[in-house]
Amino acid sequence: MQKEFVVIGLGRFGGSIVKELKDLDADVLAIDLDEQRVNEYKEIANEVVIADTTDENALKSIGVRNFDHVIVSIGDNIQSSILTTIILKELGCKQVTVKAQSDYHAIVLEKIGADYVVHPERDMGRRIAHNIMSSSVLDYLELSDEFSLVEMRSSGFLLNKTLIELNIRAKYALNIIAIKRSEDIIVAPDPNEEILAGDILIMIGKDKDLNRFEKVIRED
Structure with missing residues (x-):
């Protein structure tokens, strides 16, 4: 059964979510207080509404309570x-994701019951910092306050060694969960x-261990 989503706030972040969900063939209702923004998504979302949420x-x-998931991406108005978010939870919405x-x-947001809280600006800042510090780091995804997932290009002392020879789990407390090869x-x-x-x-692990490993790779 096709999932139905509501996206509240059609700024850069909310708008990109609407477009991506539509590309994934989801049903999307887009809401914003600004008529001009709403009009921009008339041909993209299944339905658009001008409303004060x-x-x-x-x-x-x-x-809104009839939808599978509501994403709140309201801009600067905390x-x-x-x-x-309070109203959505009081109305009994199943899943509510909110941009912090x-x-x-x-x-x-966590105290008032948001199911998921995302930090797009902070997360993008961390990604950029890791990418510019190391040519080996291709992507950096925060999983929690302490743990992250990293895509890292093989180089230096890693090459032509087996995982058991490298013993990265014991030395750095990191787990290589997959390898992309071509x-x-x-x-x-x-x-x-x-x-x-x-x-x-x-690779997945604690931020402090990933940072330590990245430093070793840079210095190799």
Whole structure:
């Protein structure tokens, strides 16, 4: 059964979510208070609505509780973001994801019941920092406050060694969960798998351990 989503706030972040969901063949209702922004998505979303989402009656009339997932991506108005989230949870929405503007905003969102809190600006900042610090780091995805997932290009002392020879788990407390090799992905690679030039290692671990490993790679 096709999932149905509501995206509230059609700025750069919310707009990109609408487009991506539509590319994935999801049904999307797009909401914003700004008529011009709403008009921009008339031909993209299944339905668009101009509404003040801090008005409980407006959200009731839209029927947001009937959707599978609501994404709140309201821009700089933290008060509107919080009020909207409170109303959505009180109306019984199944899943609510909210964009946080700051760590304090995130704490409040978690306390009022947001199911998922995302930090797009902070996460993108971390990605960029890691990418420019190391040519080996291709992508950096934060999984929690302490753990991240990294895609790293094989290089230096990693080349032509088996996983058991490198012993990265024991030395750095990191796990190589997959290896991208050309068009193939080796999931849960065998300890005797040899790292080849051109391989991309998908690693998971604590941020402090990943940072330590990146430093070793840079200095190698």
